[in-house]
Amino acid sequence: MSEYQYYEFQALDRPLSREEQEQLRAISTRARITATSFTNTYNWGDLSGNPRRMVEHYFDAHLYVTNWGTHRLMLRLPKQTLDLPTVRPYCLDHHVDAWTTRTHLLLDLTSEDEGGDWIEGADDSLAALIGVRDELATGDLRPLYLAWLSALAAWELEDDDEEEYQTCPEPPVPAGLGELTAPQHALADFLRVDADLLAVAAQASPAAPEEPLRPTKKELAPLIAALPQQEKDALLLRLALGPEPRLRTDLLHRLRGMTAPIAAPGDRSAAHLLDAAHTLRTEPRQRAEQERTEARGRRLTALAHDAEALWQQVRAHIATKKTSAYDQAVTLLTELRDAYTHTGRDKDFRQRLASLREDNQRRPGLIHRLDSHGLR
Known part of the structure; x- marks a missing residue:
């Protein structure tokens, strides 16, 4: 299979x-460039530009x-919507990874799986994932936690230092x-988040609040009136300088104090989560194995109870002299x-088997089969 790299901005x-x-055209003569996008596929060579710098500037x-x-997603958000300490x-x-420029915060989320299956011709695009940017901008931290879970599983594969896992704290849940x-499901798939690890993490996560209803004029009027004059002036200035697609969302977020799912302090270690996920992953297999063992035990008990009938069947088969x-x-x-x-x-079985072999010692075909199955 030839090399394949897909870039989309x-x-x-x-x-x-x-x-x-x-x-941007100076970076790539082959890329498809529009007023809102840059896409290119490489089967040899590489992009000459630095993706981080391209996201920072464009x-x-x-x-x-x-x-x-390699699966990589980078997002750039205005600083006022998501800060670095968060x-x-x-x-x-x-x-x-995360860092800031003068005006923005940038996220770099990566998943590596060299042994994973590659589907040639897969529909790789930002369309399914882009919604997590708006979610992050409105305070929903679930995409960040999903990225942390993905990184945690990768870290476990790369580093077996148990002490580090014990001391690595869980971030806010x-x-x-x-x-x-839907965008978060797509992100979890893209970053290869382990389903068992996610299920364990979700045990400490309360239900998400219901979506707020569309605000009415009667609700908004007193909230706008209560805004400080300096803040009103800043909002009007942003409106005048527009277009700024996020202005309405930011204003509603400020007016109604709309917050996405609240994050509670994490009180588990990385080791606790990994161990709990391992237990959750192996329990069904252990339970199934136990059930198979118990079923076999019941079957063997029943066979022992009917042993005489089975010995008669054995002798009847041998008497036919057919292979x-x-x-x-x-x-x-x-x-x-x-x-x-x-x-x-x-001891009883060995005695009866010895008697059977003695009675049929002149049947080499039978004796050979008994020997090959350890029936000596």
Whole structure:
């Protein structure tokens, strides 16, 4: 399979100017560039520009996918919608990174899986993921927690230092982890979040609050009147300088104090979450194995109870002198051996088997089959 890299960038809050599009064209002559996007696929070579710098200067979102297992999502948000102190507890190793420019906060979320299956021709795009940016901008921290879980699972594979896991604290746990939105489900899939790890994390996450109703004029009027004059002037200035697509959302967020799912302080360690996920993952297999063991025990007890009838069947099969009947006799003897062992009567079985071999020592085909199955 040839090399495959897919780059997609999206400008959401404002379109790119013609000058900016020309600057981007200098980075790639093959890319598809519009006032709101930059996309390119590489089967050899690489993008000459630095994706981080491109997001800092031009774009609000970036998706990167390769056929050797790299999944990367970068998001740029205005500082007033999400601050670095809020994000920092979710940063882990190189898989979740955040930094700021003068005006924006940037997130870099990465998942690596070199052994994963690659689906050639898969529909890789930002469309399914872009909604998490708006969710983060309105205070929903579930996307950050999902990214932390993805990084935690990757960290476990890369580093086996148990002490580090014990001392690594869980970041604040947002409400609603048990009821993700569609973009959050897409993000969890993209970052390969372990389902068992997510299920364990969701145990400490309360239900998400209901969506607020559309505000009415009667509700908003007194809230606007109560805004400080300086804040009103700043909002009007932003409106006059527009277009600013997020202005209405920011204003409603300020007026109604709308907050997305509240994040409670995390009180579990990374080791606790990983161990609990392992238990959750293995319990069904252990339970199934126990059920199979118990069922086999009941079956062997029943066989031991009917042992005389089975010995008669064995002798009847042998008496036919047919090779297929010898095989059936050996199968029955194997089951009888296990049944006698299960009921603590090994000595009885060995005595009866010795007698059977003695009676049929001139049947080499049968003796050979008994020897090959350990029936000596």
